[in-house]
Amino acid sequence: MNKFKICFIGDEGVGKTSIITRFIYESFDPETQSTVGVDFLSKTIHIENQSIRLQLWDTAGQERFRCLLPSYIRNSSLAVLVFDVTNQKSFENLDFWLQTVKEIRGEDVIIFYVGNKTDLTDQRKISIEDLEQKAQEKGFIYFETSAKSGFNIKQMFQKVTLAIMNNEKSPKSISKKSTNEQNMVDITLDNQEETEDEKEKSGCC
Secondary structure, eight states, X not given: OEEEEEEEEESTTSSHHHHHHHHHHSOXXXXXXXOOSXXXXXXXXXETTEEEEEEEEEEOOSGGGGGGHHHHHTTOSEEEEEEETTOHXXXXXXXXXXXXXXXXXXXXXXXXXXXXXXXXXXXXXXXXXXXXXXXXXXXXXXXXXXXXXXXXXXXXXXXXXXXXXXXXXXXXXXXXXXXXXXXXXXXXXXXXXXXXHHHHHTSOO
């Protein structure tokens, strides 16, 4: 079985843990605590007649944990940079996170930008147009999600998996209007979690 290592990176409180939890358990906990250091979950998906193990590394956004990032980013298949569409600072800090990932992983790393918390429409600070423009300028794929409502979570993971499988390199910009489920390759999920042995083998790189 192929194993893809995906790192979720971004400021504290943008919803990295909630996105992963929504995908793995199809649930949302409004009382989710900030990640301490690095957390790990995994999921087996079936796509294009293949079984693929997604290893999802949830990194802390606090400055005191940034020294841990190189160990987890170095051998990653793809980096998901998460920000909060209601938090201008988390959007501005994407450049820092992008630079950090490229310095560790290299210029050829596949990057996804994910704007989370789209359910908070009345608190939104960054327009879709600004986000898509930034995605086109930087040459990465952009998605909007809501971990609370589940909006675009499955679709985002579908595209992440396909991007790794196809080793996509061409810049793309994906808006809410172009992420309808009928346009995506369907995936089915297993609820089996990673064993302790698998965690040890896929831990610090």
